[in-house]
Amino acid sequence: MKRLVLSYPLSVHTPVYRDNPPVEIRQQFSIQKGDLFNQFFITTINHNGTHIDGPWHFNPQGKKLSELPIDYFVFTRMTILDIPKTDDELITKEDLESFANQIAGSDLLLVRTGFGNIRDSDPVRYGNRNPGFSASAAKYLMVFDSLRAIGIDFPSASAAQRLDEGILFHQIILGKGRMDGHFILIIEDMNLKHDFSEVDIVYAIPLFIEGIDSSFSTIFAEKR
Template sequence: MYVRLSYPLEAYVPAWPGTPQLQLEPLMQLSAGDVANTFLLHLHNHIGTHYDAPNHYVKDGLSISELPLEYFIFTCPLRVELPKGERELITAADLAPHREEIAGCDLLLLDTGFSRSRSEDPNKYVSEGPGLSAEAAAWLVEYAPQLRAVAVDFVSLASYRAQDDGNEAHRTLFRGKNGHFICGIEDVDLNQIRNKCVKRVFAMPLWVRGIDSAPVSLLAEVE
């Protein structure tokens, strides 16, 4: 059985404050007598569920189309529940009790429960959300040698109210250590896998050359 962990893109998507929204421009329309329906999509690459490659924060880091394919296929995913409220940061102390499990995973799904705000209070979701602290990012680089990506159920690895710390968290993950870096997957719907055993996760981004990030279709195989 497969479930989708990506939110659909639509006319309004909760996103980092100031991010341009998706615009759909009809080009050909059956209703107007054209032979087919076609659209022009005006799409910011950090809107909705999206995959951040190292080039997002690291000048010489790999772009989304340069990543090895194994960065999109996860065979040892791990979901960890870490309840967080407004502006709360995930710390190294939060992760430490799960050190043994995290050390063997290739995708870490951080389930804070904050995603409920996405539909209930979108403004709170985008501007008052939690984040991954820089110290937690450094902990992952040190103690998660198999980890290729961190997925979060809030709008960005960085909390809007703690941007300096969040920027450093991004840089720390994307720089990595000894050639091993960790990517980020943001605005993920983890409601679909609670109380389920996740066997594999597939991340399928838009393959656009030269960009730092792309919207991604995230699919989980569950039992």
């Protein structure tokens, strides 16, 4: 059994989306400086780094991540799509339609645009010129009843320069205004630079923090 790590470590070098505040890590106690133990302050918003957008992020009637059962974050029917996109481009319904047979029956859909390749080399561009999804893509994906989450290799499902479309995408995909309670989680800033053949299961377990909309997640896959 081999495990693939699909999340990035949270650090002071984590790229941030648009004008989000950066991650701050400050050591409070240090063994090297004579203290008995090491201890740190970590200051960050909950949408920096690899994280899961829960329904309450854009849906006032939506659930918080800590209110979902743990099994909701375990996926056994993962599909990965390669849909190349670069600065400011949108993933549309038309981009997804040709993959309908692959999406059908999936519980986790990973969309690999290739934009994640610049995450370390050009973090400013990564956080300010990222591709995103259109509202039409959200409406299309919500048709697939088995789909519980989508994961992406860029910092936000909202293209930084196309916020109107990104806001609509989030509202639709997170179930705002729906009477049936259906929603699809969004896993942002994933490391998808792997070979996903023979992956059996993906674990995307959030850090459960009461009272917040979304949370950090350490994500890994198991493959034969």
